[in-house]
Amino acid sequence: MPEANRFAAVGEMTRNALIKNLSVRFEETHLPQPGDDARALVCGLLDLDLTDLVLAGKEAVSEDDVARILSAAERRCRHEPVHRILGWRAFYGRDFLLSPETLEPRPDTETLVSAVLPLSRSVIAARGRCRVIDLGTGTGAIGLTLLCELPQAEGTGTDISQDALATARRNAQRLGVSDRFRTICGNWFDAVEGEYDLVVSNPPYIRHGVIATLDEDVRGFDPVVALDGGVDGLDGYRSIAAGAMSHLAPGGHIAVETGYDQQDAVCGIFQDHHFRCLERITDFGGNDRVLIFSRKPQA
Ligand SMILES: C[S@@+](CC[C@H](N)C(=O)[O-])C[C@H]1O[C@@H](n2cnc3c(N)ncnc32)[C@H](O)[C@@H]1O
Numbered sequence: 001m002p003e004a005n006r007f008a009a010v011g012e013m014t015r016n017a018l019i020k021n022l023s024v025r026f027e028e029t030h031l032p033q034p035g036d037d038a039r040a041l042v043c044g045l046l047d048l049d050l051t052d053l054v055l056a057g058k059e060a061v062s063e064d065d066v067a068r069i070l071s072a073a074e075r076r077c078r079h080e081p082v083h084r085i086l087g088w089r090a091f092y093g094r095d096f097l098l099s100p101e102t103l104e105p106r107p108d109t110e111t112l113v114s115a116v117l118p119l120s121r122s123v124i125a126a127r128g129r130c131r132v133i134d135l136g137t138g139t140g141a142i143g144l145t146l147l148c149e150l151p152q153a154e155g156t157g158t159d160i161s162q163d164a165l166a167t168a169r170r171n172a173q174r175l176g177v178s179d180r181f182r183t184i185c186g187n188w189f190d191a192v193e194g195e196y197d198l199v200v201s202n203p204p205y206i207r208h209g210v211i212a213t214l215d216e217d218v219r220g221f222d223p224v225v226a227l228d229g230g231v232d233g234l235d236g237y238r239s240i241a242a243g244a245m246s247h248l249a250p251g252g253h254i255a256v257e258t259g260y261d262q263q264d265a266v267c268g269i270f271q272d273h274h275f276r277c278l279e280r281i282t283d284f285g286g287n288d289r290v291l292i293f294s295r296k297p298q299a
Contacts, residue, residue, distance in 0.1 A: 016057035018042055018066065022073050029077045037082050038073075044086040045069050079216040089139075094148060096139040096171050101163035103226035105141035108283040109202050109257055112290045113145050115281050116198060116255045119292070123197045123251075124152045131249065133158065135188055135201040135240055138226060140168030140181070142200050147177040158184045158192060160225060188236070189243025197249050202257035203236025205229040233259060237266050241273040245295070253278070253294050260287035267291060 013021065019038045026034035043049065045068060046061070061069070072085050083089035083104055088097050091105040092113055098104060123130040130153040134143030137157030147155045155177075157168045165183040172178040184191050206227045211219065218227070229235050237256065244254055254275065258266050267277045275293040283289035 013066065014058045014060055015042060015046070015048070015053060018061055018069060019053075022069070022076075025073060026076065031076065031079075037076060040082045041072055041076060041085065042069060044082070045072055079220055081217045081221055084221050091139075091141040092145045092149075094145065094175060096141055096144075097167055097174070098139060099163050099167040101161040101223045101225070102138045102167050103222050105139055108285070108287075108289055109141060111281060111283045112200060112202065112255055112257050113142060113149075115279070115290050115292060116146065116200060116253070117149060119253050119255075120146060120150050120153060120198055124150060127197070128152065129154060130198060131194075131196045132156070132198045132200065133192065133196040133247070135199065136160075136203050136226075136236065137168050137183070138164050138202075140171045142202060144168065144172055144175055144177060144181065146198075146200070147172075147180050148175055154180045156182050156184060156192070156196070158186060158188070160185070160187060161223070164226075188239040189247055192243070192247055194247065195249040195252070196247055197252045199240070199244055199248060199252070199254040200256070201236070201240055201254075203229065203240060205233045205236065205257075205259045205262060207231065207233040232265070233262060234265055234269065237269050241270045241275065244270075244275070245273060248295065251294075253292055255290060255292045257290055258288065260289070263288045263291060271296075 019042050022038035023034045026037050031037055046065060075085050088095045089104050092110050096105055120130045132143060132146050132153050132155045134157045137143050137159050140157050143155045143157045147153050159165050162185055165185055169183055172181040204227050206229055208228055208231050211228055263280055270293050274296050276296045277291055278294055279292040280288060281290040
């Protein structure tokens, strides 16, 4: 069917038929998950969940909505990720707004949150509060999730990007934790004062030379500053390890996300700065993903 006709026919379509239509179009464009993308886009733009589709998939879609969805589908065909188009992405069961300078939070990063929750709860049990700093907070995914899960925690989100911090603050407001969240703009610990019980970070860790080879969906839409970890991918860890000793409260912990093949190198960096690795944690796919450190005991 010629292009114009294929989309003209969609005006009379049900939700299910619209998803099918988008799915075919995405398959022709060689997108890797055409059905999932079509469903996510239609559900996201019409504010439906899967139950709505099962129970009312045959409901007709208004012409205005069809037009909106088709224009979104065109963006997806140009490789813009579904959640960039929608403007939000779910993380640990909550929706986070995105903006041009924020990374889309990834499911692998939820591993870090799950890993530090028990540590934070122990701190709260012992001291009544837990001071958390999320370095390179982006949307605020890690830090704000911890504040939502731990009503006695207080958090600071830092980033080099003002745009990211503005988005993190909006997310804090939407999640109802803005009274316990503040932001600092700067290079890792440079503008940070005071001590924290928990330092968390998912720094950029892709090797500079690999950036050009990433999928177009990532390379073209996630901000480079959120991806590029320097020549060996480890620049962020070096800066964080160098600054952490002055800002870690006694008994405190550091948790960082890493690339699947970086854990030995990252452990080495933190050991050089007098931290010891307490735990190595794998993600849902079985890849090395999170490291937890504490201060080395005094000799
Ligand atoms: C991989 S993203 C992680 C974003 C978010 N924490 C998450 O897990 O979804 C890295 C973040 O670090 C920030 N960043 C990059 N270089 C930085 C620097 N020198 N100092 C502080 N933040 C930096 C980026 O802007 C980005 O938001």
